[in-house]
Amino acid sequence: MELQDMDTPKEVAVSLVLVVGGIGHGKSSFINFVFGEEKCKVGSTWGVGKTITKDIQEIDYKRKDDIITFVDTPSLDALNSSSKFQNLYKTGFNALVIVCSIKSYPSQSPPLFDNIKSLFGEDMYRYSLVVLSFEDYLGESTVDEFLNANSTLKAFLKKTEDKYVAFDNTLDKESKEANEQRARFFVYLDSVLRNNEDQTLKQIGRCSLLCSCCCKCWSWCKCKLHLNS
Ligand SMILES: Nc1nc2c(ncn2[C@@H]2O[C@H](COP(=O)(O)OP(=O)(O)OP(=O)(O)O)[C@@H](O)[C@H]2O)c(=O)[nH]1
Ligand SMILES: [Mg+2]
Numbered sequence: 001m002e003l004q005d006m007d008t009p010k011e012v013a014v015s016l017v018l019v020v021g022g023i024g025h026g027k028s029s030f031i032n033f034v035f036g037e038e039k040c041k042v043g044s045t046w047g048v049g050k051t052i053t054k055d056i057q058e059i060d061y062k063r064k065d066d067i068i069t070f071v072d073t074p075s076l077d078a079l080n081s082s083s084k085f086q087n088l089y090k091t092g093f094n095a096l097v098i099v100c101s102i103k104s105y106p107s108q109s110p111p112l113f114d115n116i117k118s119l120f121g122e123d124m125y126r127y128s129l130v131v132l133s134f135e136d137y138l139g140e141s142t143v144d145e146f147l148n149a150n151s152t153l154k155a156f157l158k159k160t161e162d163k164y165v166a167f168d169n170t171l172d173k174e175s176k177e178a179n180e181q182r183a184r185f186f187v188y189l190d191s192v193l194r195n196n197e198d199q200t201l202k203q204i205g206r207c208s209l210l211c212s213c214c215c216k217c218w219s220w221c222k223c224k225l226h227l228n229s
Helices: 003-007 026-036 078-082 083-090 110-118 121-128 141-147 153-159 176-197 212-217
Strands: 013-021 057-062 067-070 096-101 128-133 163-165
Touching: 013 026, 013 083, 026 057, 026 067, 026 096, 026 128, 026 176, 078 110, 096 110, 096 121, 096 176, 110 153, 121 128, 121 141, 121 176, 128 176, 141 153, 163 176
Parallel strands: 013 067, 013 096, 096 128, 128 163
Antiparallel strands: 057 067
16 A cells, blocks of 8 residues: 555545435434434424424434435425525435335325425436335235335335335334344435436526527426526
């Protein structure tokens, strides 16, 4: 090894992973579970529409060769008006973890997926993986049976190439089952990160000139030449 290599600190890759989902679907609990300790505030506001997480919170998960920065989020409405979120979105996310509660589905979740899609656009699928939280609510049923009974959700998951993992946030965090659950999640997360390499899910600005490509499809300019940024 050259002396120069020893002096230069190794550059560590940092991936920004946004965790989104409905109020009370277990976003913060999921992050705590991954870390194995309480990093984010958790609480029950079942049915009253109030979010416990008031603004976004970034927490670094250090691995041997890289760092994953998980971003906990409040409700989607609050998220959209958060300047911290808007700044991160301009930088771009390496992955999107959508937390969808088995307990609340289907009463809330179809509009939830529509809202997420309208916030992030069609590009989101290749960055997305879904955590089906509250797996403990399945009781004697299997995840496959649950998905077969919920075709809208099944169709959504198909668009992510079936990147989903059922998750029980109430498992003993030290147990063998908990480690297996974490490992399953990281297999999917790493596959999303690998597939996108240097690309990120980022906000595309509005075209200020209404150039020819906007006029053709009447949508946001994707030529990146005329962005307000
Ligand atoms: N039984 C069960 N309870 C869960 C699970 N995940 C979360 N909870 C509980 O659900 C409630 C809401 O969890 P949070 O993690 O605060 O949910 P959140 O999505 O972060 O909620 P907001 O920040 O309010 O949007 C808490 O009482 C958790 O203990 C799960 O997998 N199973
Ligand atoms: Mg929360």
